[in-house]
Amino acid sequence: MREIIPARWKNRIQNFFLDLDARIDSTLFSSGKGLRELYERYSTFMDRFYVGRWKRWVFIEPLSEAATIGLGGSILMLALAVPAFRETADDDWLKKSDLAVTFLDRYGNPIGSRGIKHNDSIPLEDFPDNLIKATLATEDRRFYDHFGIDIAGTARALLTNAQAGGVRQGGSSITQQLAKNLFLSNERTIERKVNEAFLAVWLETRLTKNEILKLYLDRAYMGGGTFGVDGAAHFYFNKSARDVNLAEAAMLAGLFKAPTKYAPHINLPAARARANVVLDNLVDAGFMTEGQVFGARRNPAFAVDRRDEASPNYYLDYAFDEMRKLVDTFPKSYTERVFVVRTAIDMNVQRAAEEAIENQLRQxxxxYHATQAATVVADLDGGVRAMVGGRDYGASQFNRAVDAYRQPGSSFKPYVYSTALMSGFTPNSTVVDGPVCLGNWCPQNYGHSYSGTVTLTQAITRSINVVPVKLSIAIGNYPKGQNPKNEWEAAKRGRAKIVEVARRFGIKAPLPDTPSLPIGADEVTVIEHAVAYATFPNKGKSVTPHAVLEVRTGAGDLVWRFDRDGKKPLQAIPASVASDMAGMMSHVVSEGTARRAALDGIPTAGKTGTTNAYRDAWFVGYTGNFTCAVWYGNDDYSPTNRMTGGSLPAQTWHDIMVAAHQGVEVREIPGIGMGTKLPQPTTPATIAANNAPKVLETKPGPPPVLTKRGADILVRVEKLLDEAGKTAGKTSSSDQAAPVSTGALAFPENYAAVGPGDQTAPAPRKN
Known part of the structure; x- marks a missing residue:
């Protein structure tokens, strides 16, 4: 029985699998047969629609290819549209830019306004007919016919520009321009143009043509810090947009293309020429006849003279951007769009800053081959008291104090020295000023010379470049006194610590890791740099730059207040380090590269900065009351004529701070009190360094460039003085003439001396 049972189960298992295999084979055969029959039926059915010969290639194949390409194009367009439609995710998209803000100074006096008030703006039907026609004829003649993108107009613009070899006509419709104003920036990139096109189509589906035109007239920037045609009409003509005549309407319509270039208060001839082009467009479009525009040609518009009005436009732009970000933090349920904002600006300091920069640049x-400058003055709590973003707001609205990233040069070194003090160094610690190389990069001091053993105080006073680089190596995680085997890795770790400390100060610029970072080869903004220095007189606490002190509704209800709701100070560095740094930096002003910044009776500390090829010149300094940064240079990064931070920047800083301290109780700076200096080191190794040549004390003036003839004259004068001294010595030994310093003749009083070590070395070469 034991042998029969297993055999029986074995047969059953075999039969089961044979049956299963048969079923599978049968199913596959039946399925294949069914599919063949189905395909034959389908083929028989489709044969009825077969098109052969020329009809196939003329109709069927093109339609098939078009369907394939259309499907692929639809998928591509959907992928491109996703980034654009993300901009519209906010349900409040129409009101994001719809703020009406009246700005007051710190004392409650009105200083200007920004934004628009959509609900109370002029209805479209109240705008003059000639203004509407002038806008359409110039900006978008087929506005009421296209779907958001004027394909014919774009093609015409491309053809015209190609024939002219440059940009002569714009291809953007009014809807596209509105999409840019509402959602996008002014950057000229393909991505922005693609997003602009999709958003234009989206706007056409959400708004009527009249609503789009109305928003465009209200939101467009019109120059002079104004937005919308009504604001521009008040600014340029002292009247409402309801009352402008044809000549004025043509001038307003001409501003849409380039408000900075054609602003009548800046360049009236250019504005009138542009208005004449608008009148031509009215005739070409058939909106008016030549006879109707003849009077406007003969009697062009006159703009109100605004040259004497000193509106702090750079400051207002910065405050408005800050206000828009602040509104985004309010609860979603908050629908108020009209605000009165009290700012930290002091108009006396603002005017002094503007005048100081203009006077120095004009003179x-x-x-110096310098065309631009920027400055920021701030309280020690970060409140911005004054801001100058460029020489002329009417000529350029680009805010160099906020948006421009420039190399700080030696003015970056205080962050390096602060890191060193936090790593165990002291102001009297000594470092050998001698050759050092990181890879193929070897920093050089100004003058290509070395001073031997110096203290940190002496190094920052004389703005020595080698010392910060050696400090970056020394603080790179190695025990004090130990020589690292790999200086490159040590310097890399040291630079990481320096960047971390700079972040605590409030520097948010990228600060990429490069060997030349310790001597200021990376880029920062003026406002961040200025307010970061407030950490030193604040006993090591960093603060946030801000313009807004208080926000109220139009009805006067308090909404936000900085001292209650703003960001609190952060302990960035120990108070003892801040005090030591203040003492070290006070020597820069009293006996170093920034003597022109010294204030009579007011304790002062700071640091100059000059970058490679003299492209940027800085002075950043502070008192017990304020901090201030001054930058000079050129927008195209072209070199200046040997301008250093100790020349115009230091003098400008001095002039601004003298005005800022008028009527203000002077406070001491922790670490130097009311002006006392740190005791001079008395070690033998540093006594010799103290006897090094000091920077010449001179007044502002042209760069130290002498012609050969001028140099020959100075040599002859020197010889005459020597001979006079010898003659006096022969006639009377008791009344011998004192020796004359030839160095004093090398640079006359009206020539600017170049401070040593105040220029960054070239960036390392790439292998």
Whole structure:
């Protein structure tokens, strides 16, 4: 029985699998047969529609290819549209830019306004007919016929520009321009143009043509810090947009293309020429006849003279951007769009800053080949008291104090020295000023010379470049006194610590890791740099730059207040380090590269900065009351004529701070009190360094460039003085003439001396 049972189960298992295999084979055969029959039926059915010969290639194949390409194009367009439609995710998209803000100074006096008030703006039907026609004829003649993108107009613009070899006509419709104003920036990239096109189509589906035109007239920037045609009409003509005549309407319509270039208060001839082009467009479009525009040609518009009005436009732009970000933090349920904002600006300091920069550029800008400057003055709590973003707001609205990233040069070194003090160094610690190389990069001091053993105080006073680089190596995670085997890795770790400390100060610029970072080869903004220095007089606490002090509704209800709701100070560095740094940096002003910044009776500390090829010149300094940064240079990064941070920047800083301290109780700076200096080191190794040549004390003036003839004259004068001294010595030994310093003749009083070590070395070469 034991042998029969297993055999029986074995047969059953075999039969089961044979049956299963048969079923599978049968199913596959039946399925294949069914599919063949189905395909034959399908083929028989489709044969009825067969098109052969020429009809196939003329109709069927093109339609098939078009369907394939259309499907692929639809998928591609959907992928491209996703980034654009993300901009519309906010349900409040129409009101994001719809703020009406009236700005007050710190004392409650009105200083200007920004934004628009959509609900109370002029209805479209109240705008003059000639203004509407002038806008359409110039910006988008087929506005009421296209779907958001004027394909014919774009093609015409491309053809015209190709024939002219440059940009002569714009291809963007009014809807596209509105999409840019509402959602996008002014950057000229393909991505922005693609997003603009999709958003234009989206706007056409959400708004009527009249609503789009109305928003465009209200939101477009019109120059002079104004937005919308009504604001521009008030600014340029002292009247409402309801009351402008044809000549004025043509001038307003001409501003849409380039408000900075054609602003009548800046360049009236250019504005009138542009208005004449608008009148031509009215005739070409058939909206008016030549006879109707003849009067406007003969009697062009006159703009109100605004040259004497000193509106702090750079400051207002910065405050408005800050206000828009602040509104985004309010609860979603908050629907108020009209605000009155009290700012930290002091108009006396603001005017002093503007005048100081304009005076220096007018007097010395041509000699130094410098065309632009920027400055920020701030309280020690970060409140911005004054801001100058450029020489002329009417000529350029680009805010160099906020948006421009420039190399700080030696003015970056205080962050390096602060890191060193936090790593165990002291102001009297000594470092050998001698050759050092990181890879193929070897930093050089100004003058290509070395001073031997110096203290940190002496190094920052004389703005020595080698010392910060050696400090970056020394603080790179190695025990004090130990020589690292790999200086490159040590310097890399040290730079990481320096960047971390700079972040605590409030520097948010990228600060990429490069060997030349310790001497200021990376880029920062003026406002961040200025307010970061407030950490030193604040006993090591960093603060946030801000313009807004208080926000109220139009009805006067308090919404936000900085001292209650703003960001609190952060302990960035120990108070003892801040005090030591203040003492070290006070020597820069009293006996170093920034003597022109010294204030009579007011304790001062700071640091100059000059970058490679003299492209940027800085002075950043502070008192017990304020901090201030001054930058000079050129927008195209072209070199200046040997301008250093100790020349125009230091002098400008001095002039601004003298005005800022008028009527203000002077406070001491922790670490130097009311002006006392740190005791001079008395070690034998540093006594010799103290006897090094000091920077010449000179007044602002042209760069130290002498012709050969001038140099020959100075040599002859020197010889005459020597001979006079010898003659006096022969006639009376008791009344011998004192020796004359030839160095004093090398640079006359009206020539600017170049401070040593105040220029960054070239960036390392790439292998």
């Amino acid at each position: 010395f800008g041509r000699d």
